[in-house]
Amino acid sequence: MNLLCGFRYVGVSSGLLRHRYQHLAFRQFRLYSRWRKETLPRGDGRDRSTGLNIPFEDHYKIRSHIELLIQDYAKKPIPPITYEYLTQYKSPLQNNEEYMLSIQTVNLLLCYTCRQLQAIQNLPYIVVLNPNIELANTLYLSTLETLLNVEYPYGLHHRDTMVSLLTNFLEEHQDTLTTLAVGFQEVMKFYDHDHVFRFLNLHLRNRISMKMLATHHLALLEQSDRFHHGIRSNDIGILHRDLKISNLVEQVGEFVNDLCSISYDLNVPVNIVEGHDVSFTCIPTSLEYVLTEVFKNSLRAHIERSNAENLLTQKPVEVTIVRNDNELQIRIRDFGGGIPPTVEEKMFDYSYSTVAEKKNDTGAEAYVLPGEHVNNVSGMGFGLPMCKAYMEMFGGRLDIQSLWGWGTDVYIKLTGPSKEMLQS
Known part of the structure; x- marks a missing residue:
């Protein structure tokens, strides 16, 4: 069951419509990810062609469904992160509050991730070919795979699942901006400066929002745990x-x-x-x-x-x-x-x-x-x-x-x- 169904389980109107291709895209994205891992060249030069053998037509269909999935989520309206959002839940979190927060966080991260991927894919081909920019694209694809692998809605009830997901996300994206910066410095002479500025400005603000969502969620969970151990916090998530x-x-x-x-x-x-x-x-x-x-x-x-x-x-x-x-x-x-x-x-x-x-x-x-x-x-x-x-x-x-x-x-x-x- 996908994330959008999870919204209906808790009676929240997400305003997001599920398309017929999404169920197929979820399954095929996992298949495509396995194919990438098992068939792409290894770093040590050894062949991995013994992995999944996907015919060209099936591979093309999988890629098409993934692109449709990314385009769909990238178009979803994302409300700005406001103080109202950050203060909607305070420690100690009740079970239903923690569940609702998990749904909101993962859904927003999914939409932001697809926006980042679409923005990179819309760059000129010569720019996307840059190894550093391709590395950033691969990292966001990995994040998308991780978000889609969560069992909806029941996986969001498990705190350990959310802590692991968000902690890994923050660690994996620690150097994303540095990688992109190096890549754009290398291709700047091939790409219009104004276009670079607009891309980086949007990418930077989306990245800040994503990291803020993850950090705030983890902080609320930690403060809730401390409350149950008799330690009250003056903070509300990342707000001091x-x-x-x-x-x-x-x-x-x-x-x-x-x-x-x-x-x-x-x-x-x-x-x-x-x-x-x-x-x-x-x-x-x-x-x-x-x-x-x-x-x-x-x-x-x-x-x-x-x-x-x-x-x-x-x-x-x-x-x-x-x-x-x-x-x-x-x-x-x-x-x-x-x-x-x-x-x-x-x-x-x-x-x-x-x-x-x-x-x-x-x-x-x-x-x-x-x-x-x-x-x-x-x-x-x-x-x-x-x-x-x-x-x-x-x-x-x-x-x-x-x-x-x-x-x-x-x-x-x-x-x-x-x-x-x-x-x-």
Whole structure:
């Protein structure tokens, strides 16, 4: 029984219609997956042609049904992840709540996975042929297979099944974006830059949503388990109630200064000018990522443009924290000379480098401190675009104002959930 039938078992109107070909596609996808595993060349060069022997016509039909399945789910409307969604269930979860959450999570992951696959398949053939992009495509096909292998609806009653599925998903997709970034850097000269930007922008936001769904689900299960052991949590899944923002700023500042110590053997002080006691309900991991990227740019600017006259390594980067009801604003001000006008208009482009152009430079060192490993998304021109995506996901903003020759102000604006959503 497929996932869409599972919606009817719990009386939830999914708004998704099941087509006749889907039952066949579910079975044939598994057959096709077995065929791929048993017939494609091995990494050690040995032949695996002794696997499933599928005639060409049957193979073509299987591929056609799979394509129809992907296209169907890719077209399903997906509601945005909102605070209403994140706060609909709170620990301790009742059995029916946990079941409903499992159905929602898996169904959304299925739709997102098909959207990612369709977007990759719609790329020009010469782009899809790139080994790194093909690797990303194969990984999403594997995720689709895993989601379809869940026994619906009864498999969703087993917590271990969901924990294993979501944990493996997060582990397998840990480096997906890095793989895609490398692939697009290799094919950029064959593909229009604007098309690359649109693809990556959509792919990035879908990926953030998928990882957020999985992480939130696992966090709710963990908090529910802790509640039954007498440990109450102030969190709601990935939402942290009343997070002390200054503590997070200080932790991120220390982390980035550790990177500076390794790379430059220098540190830059981070001074919280206002807002030491401000607390706010938000997703700490998202804010932490944004703060890290901003501090990396600001501290690097202070260090690289410091001299005997300005002593920028001794001048603090200033942080101001202000809260107004369910809105939080953070201003990070540096005095590192600002952003050149030619760079400022491109700083939200993917794979754009702020590092001085070098021979054979592909832009992979954007936002990277010297000494960092380049196999890092934030080092591939994805830093600021990802920050922007994180902030806009829940109605926030990321604004940058720079005065060339003086310094840069970065404004982080967050909108939090209402008090009614947080009530137990």
